Amino acid sequence: MAIESDVLVIGGGLAGATAAIEAARGGASVRLVAHKENTLRNASGLIDVLGYNGGDEPLVEPFEAIADLPDEHPYRKVGVEAVRESLALFDEIAGDLYEGGHTETNALSPTYGGRVKPTGRYPKSAAAGLASRTEDTLLVGFEIVTSFDAPLAAERLDSSVPFDVRGVTIRFPGEFRADARITRLATALDADELRDREQRLGTREALAARVAEYLGDAERVGFPALLGDDEHQAVREALETELGVPVFEVPMGPPSLPGMRLEDRLYEELDAEGVRVESGNPVVGYTADDGRITAVSVDRGRREVPYHAEQFVLATGGLVGKGIDSSREGVSEPVFDCHVPQPEERYEWFHDRVFDDQPYARFGVSVDDGLRPLDSSGEPEFSNLRAAGAVLGGYDMAREKSASGVSLSTGLVAGQRANEDLQ
Numbered sequence: 001m002a003i004e005s006d007v008l009v010i011g012g013g014l015a016g017a018t019a020a021i022e023a024a025r026g027g028a029s030v031r032l033v034a035h036k037e038n039t040l041r042n043a044s045g046l047i048d049v050l051g052y053n054g055g056d057e058p059l060v061e062p063f064e065a066i067a068d069l070p071d072e073h074p075y076r077k078v079g080v081e082a083v084r085e086s087l088a089l090f091d092e093i094a095g096d097l098y099e100g101g102h103t104e105t106n107a108l109s110p111t112y113g114g115r116v117k118p119t120g121r122y123p124k125s126a127a128a129g130l131a132s133r134t135e136d137t138l139l140v141g142f143e144i145v146t147s148f149d150a151p152l153a154a155e156r157l158d159s160s161v162p163f164d165v166r167g168v169t170i171r172f173p174g175e176f177r178a179d180a181r182i183t184r185l186a187t188a189l190d191a192d193e194l195r196d197r198e199q200r201l202g203t204r205e206a207l208a209a210r211v212a213e214y215l216g217d218a219e220r221v222g223f224p225a226l227l228g229d230d231e232h233q234a235v236r237e238a239l240e241t242e243l244g245v246p247v248f249e250v251p252m253g254p255p256s257l258p259g260m261r262l263e264d265r266l267y268e269e270l271d272a273e274g275v276r277v278e279s280g281n282p283v284v285g286y287t288a289d290d291g292r293i294t295a296v297s298v299d300r301g302r303r304e305v306p307y308h309a310e311q312f313v314l315a316t317g318g319l320v321g322k323g324i325d326s327s328r329e330g331v332s333e334p335v336f337d338c339h340v341p342q343p344e345e346r347y348e349w350f351h352d353r354v355f356d357d358q359p360y361a362r363f364g365v366s367v368d369d370g371l372r373p374l375d376s377s378g379e380p381e382f383s384n385l386r387a388a389g390a391v392l393g394g395y396d397m398a399r400e401k402s403a404s405g406v407s408l409s410t411g412l413v414a415g416q417r418a419n420e421d422l423q
């Protein structure tokens with residue numbers, strides 16, 4: 001049976017999911033094909049809009065700075081109102097999982113390295129840790145979680161914020177292998193496994209009892225982001241009740257519990273909107289006729305299967321997600337072989353000073369205002385293909401702190417334009 005849909009989205013990250021949800025809400029039948037996991041599982045879970053614009057000073061008002069971005073920046077292609085609209089969509093989908101939608105001003109969230117980072121939306125579980133709240137803080141790390149050095153993070157944070165920060169490293173209650181992943185610790189808190197048979201304490205109570213010894217006059221307590229998975233709200237509330245102060249999670253690197261919680265929420269929404277989601281197989285090629293894509297081929301192991309659609313959205317990620325490939329021969333977009341602007345000389349890809357504005361960080365497909373990828377002469381590659389998220393060029397997500405905002409806003413507009421062209 002032929003596989004057909006109105007809109008076919010390639011890529012299951014923040015950009016692809018947003019495009020698919022928006023297109024489905026517009027009335028289209030939508031299919032989303034994702035090869036592997038997306039980067040949300042590795043990302044901090046913070047939704048950055050625009051944290052910096054060139055200088056070292058964090059931006060307070062990200063929306064006001066969008067007009068100053070270069071013409072080729074994705075935010076300039078979609079326009080500031082689309083960025084706002086995409087965050088409103090995010091707020092609606094994320095619901096009680098996230099905060100920050102009450103203001104257009106950036107929040108300052110502590111990072112696991114002990115810095116503060118400007119961000120547009122933050123998990124509710126991180127809210128009590130914001131630097132705008134000036135309560136004295138205790139950061140708690142665990143011997144078993146070597147990626148978070150609480151005393152060091154506290155020392156760094158203490159030197160840059162107007163409140164006291166202390167850090168302590170303790171043993172996580174219970175017996176765990178030295179290489180236990182933080183997801184294992186999270187599920188122990190979820191299940192509240194009985195760990196202390198004499199005192200009959202569950203994991204949550206046992207953890208609180210250990211932390212209480214170091215609480216002193218701290219007015220809030222931060223943990224690495226592992227306070228439960230399915231039951232994260234209950235875990236945090238239990239710790240707050242036991243300790244008598246607000247408890248927060250410090251966003252972490254991979255694997256990221258806040259990123260996974262957000263991913264679950266997005267995929268629930270895809271399901272609710274009737275999007276057909278397929279994971280595990282890559283799109284490896286396409287057929288086109290008269291400047292329009294007619295189908296893409298999905299590699300299903302034994303054979304390549306054509307997936308037909310009227311409109312296509314390319315949301316395959318950047319260098320990390322393999323939506324953009326780089327080799328000695330150059331930088332390329334592997335699915336449709338869209339043009340990726342790049343300096344001819346390889347030594348012009350980067351500057352010697354690591355923290356300089358690096359050209360390679362902006363590699364990606366360039367698009368018109370309708371997010372259609374452009375060929376080397378500046379014409380749309382295909383009339384029915386749009387690109388969204390990290391596959392786009394013209395912005396430096398790491399330097400600007402704009403990754404999720406770009407994925408949301410370009411995903412939203414790609415979904416909308418695909419729908420409009422169906423009419």
Ligand SMILES: Cc1cc2nc3c(=O)[nH]c(=O)nc-3n(C[C@H](O)[C@H](O)[C@H](O)COP(=O)(O)OP(=O)(O)OC[C@H]3O[C@@H](n4cnc5c(N)ncnc54)[C@H](O)[C@@H]3O)c2cc1C
Nearest residue numbers: 011012013014015035036039043048283317321389390404
């Ligand atoms: C370590 C790390 C930390 C981060 N921290 C932050 C942060 O603090 N704040 C923030 O805002 N953002 C952060 N991000 C970025 C953010 O999470 C996303 O990476 C970004 O929004 C890009 O999303 P995307 O949907 O464009 O791409 P991705 O999330 O990379 O998704 C791409 C999808 O396309 C699929 N795909 C690729 N090729 C094919 C193919 N041929 N066929 C089918 N499917 C394909 C992939 O399998 C994947 O599902 C971080 C990212 C990383 C890696």
